[in-house]
Amino acid sequence: MPAQSASRRSILALLAFAFVLLPVTPAIAQNPPGETQNLGESTAPASPPAASQAELSRGEVGGISGLLLDGFKGIMGFIWDWTFGWALESMGEAFETDLLSLPTLDGRGDLLGYYRGAVETLRPAILVGILVLGILMMVRSDNYDLAYAGFEGLPRLMGIAIALAFLPQFMGELSRITAGITDAFFPGGSSINAAGQELFKAAAGNMAATNFLNLILLVGAVWVGGLLVIVSLLNKILYAVLFVSGAFALTASIVPSMQSLAGSWFRGVLASAAIPALWSVELGIGSLAVTSPNSLFGGMTDALGFVSESAVTSLGAIITMWIMYKTPFKCIEWAFNVQLPGRRGLVGLARTGAALAIAVPAKTAIATATKNLMNRSAGGGAIPTPAGQGSSRDGSGRPATNGLPGKEGAGKAGSASRTKQTRIQAQRSRAAANISKAHFKYARQRDREQEGKEKFMQGRSRREVGGGGLGKNRSPQRSDKGQ
């Protein structure tokens, strides 16, 4: 929730910024390029914006508006230096150090000490389990469960003891593996810095109103970058907490009803290790999308040239950042099998609606077909008609066709989805009808065979018994065949 409100705030700030920009852009359009004015003095010469300012000054505009524009650019450069540039640079440095890695437990004696304390406190619980098993074994009568528990329980207790003993090694190896993956894919802090400069150059170099994508991207970059720092710190803390609480989770799994705790804990550890690895891959691809978009998008790079010069680049980077933002939440949701709150917006609603719209009529159709099949003897020779098959003609199966009643009259936007839904519905009912037809044929054939067998048996029983009652012999035969 705070993240969302922060994003709203940043978008509002961006809109306000765009309104400030709007009066400037017609001035660019009206004034042809004139004499060169270099107003990049306000920024430090070695700073990245200074370089971009120098490049900007080539396509200058003259007159007062040009002066204003250059002044504006100078102020922007200054702001860049003190905000985004600084933030991106320091974040790049942070990423270059081991922000993305996990604690390897090497030389982290304090954390290991915590773990050792937890293990030494909890390990005797295994002895309790052994003693309980032994006593159960002594007092068991013919109870199979108790006898089984003895043979089943001892290896499990030993497994837990071994897991407790080697957990630090396991966790250390896991973080080393993660660090290896991160090292392999992470682009490096300088690369991120270069990507930021590239984006800023694109944003400031093309002061068109349509270039707002770059500004969104810049704000988004800083926002997501800050978020990444916070989440990676949280991830480190989570990993350490999971490490120390691993002793508790493993020991708790001695109690049969708490076995799911150990599974959940293990998935949590895996997710915690997966987050930095996934991030490094995503960061690598994201910085690639900005620094050399051709390698990623190919001919598509200039596809949105009418919007802005580097719209595809900006969109690619925005999407990458969105994926990066989503990654940890998805990992945690997977690990602990939860739906994190505050993330069921319109998309979730639409998904539920679509699922209902497809699943309910399909289920109705299948259920009707099955019911018809079950009652085939009562229905005579007619082919069963699933619900919704003739609904487009007579409207008798209307709810089945249109799904939820609330979907009706949704307007133009709903009509397209309704058409698609009807098509899917028709396909499904056709398939159901085909299945029921085939099954009906098969059932009739079997009936015929059954009749032949019955006739044969009747003849035999008549021969054996000498004309015994028809009804007496028939029903047991049929029930035998049915089974």
Add this chain to the structure above:
Amino acid sequence: MIENAPSAVLLVAALLEHALPAQALAFVAQQGDYGFFGPIISALRGIGLAASGVGLTIAILIKGVAATNGDRHALAARVAQNAFAGLFLVLLGWFIYDRLVEWTPL
């Protein structure tokens, strides 16, 4: 810890400790401090030792009075078997636990 145990256990422990001073079984002579779980382990150990001792004694008594009754002999054998199985399970488990604690590369 040891004063919580029943006197029969105490007796057995004392006997075994005298018999095997160097390598007394941990289950019988509870070496080591088990911290938070200490009292529970001590109590369960007492119960276990008592149950096995009582079970074996009862098995011997049943045997004694069984005479030619095969069912009673079978019952005695089953009781003794259970007592030995439980004892074996605890001894084996405790031994492996001790080894693991010793070999733990923490």
